[in-house]
Amino acid sequence: DIVMTQSPDSLAVSLGERATFNCKSSQSVLYSSDNKNYLAWYQQKPGQPPKLLIYWASTRESGVPDRFSGSGSGTDFTLTISSLQAEDVAVYYCQQYYTTPITFGQGTRLEIK
């Protein structure tokens, strides 16, 4: 199984500042035949299901604010919130869908400083 490891486990950022989340996969999720990274990012608020933010490592889902961006390739990925808003408080997960079983990271909890 591909193991997804996120860092840090928790993060406290001031409103309007940048928040950066890291995700590392135990093997590459870049598929050479289409040059796509099979990596997604989700936001989960208490009592709600996860919400898709980013897929193919850097493609923003429709309706997601442009302050959210994804980058990285191969085994190392980053989700960035450029200017933190109060409604961004949540747990953020990365997920690989390169192979089954599809696997998720343990999550990074984002709080307001």
Place this chain on the structure above:
Amino acid sequence: QVQLVQSGAEVEKPGASVKISCQASGYTFTTFGMHWLRQAPGQRVEWMGWLNVGNGNAAYSQKLQGRVTITRDTFASTTYLEVTGLISEDTAVYYCARDRTQTWYGGIDYWGQGTLVTVSS
């Protein structure tokens, strides 16, 4: 708009079985794959399996193979997850979630609201 509406919470005894439903609306049911996942308290999301809604073929997590069955009723636009031989470690919130494509490797876009299954004697 796309909606996935799951059946209500269940309480089951160890060794019993549970069957959860997920009714889809707002899109053509048979043209997107459907995943089932679960999240135990304080744990990361665990993928359980996927259904090709068009032809009914399913793929399962090896860890759960033999205890999990995913099926669908195309006329009712509903998928089902059945888990047998329940143990306390199966206590979790269970989610159905749509793939962005008909396959399992398009990424998951829409999720159901979740169904809490509690296994307790």
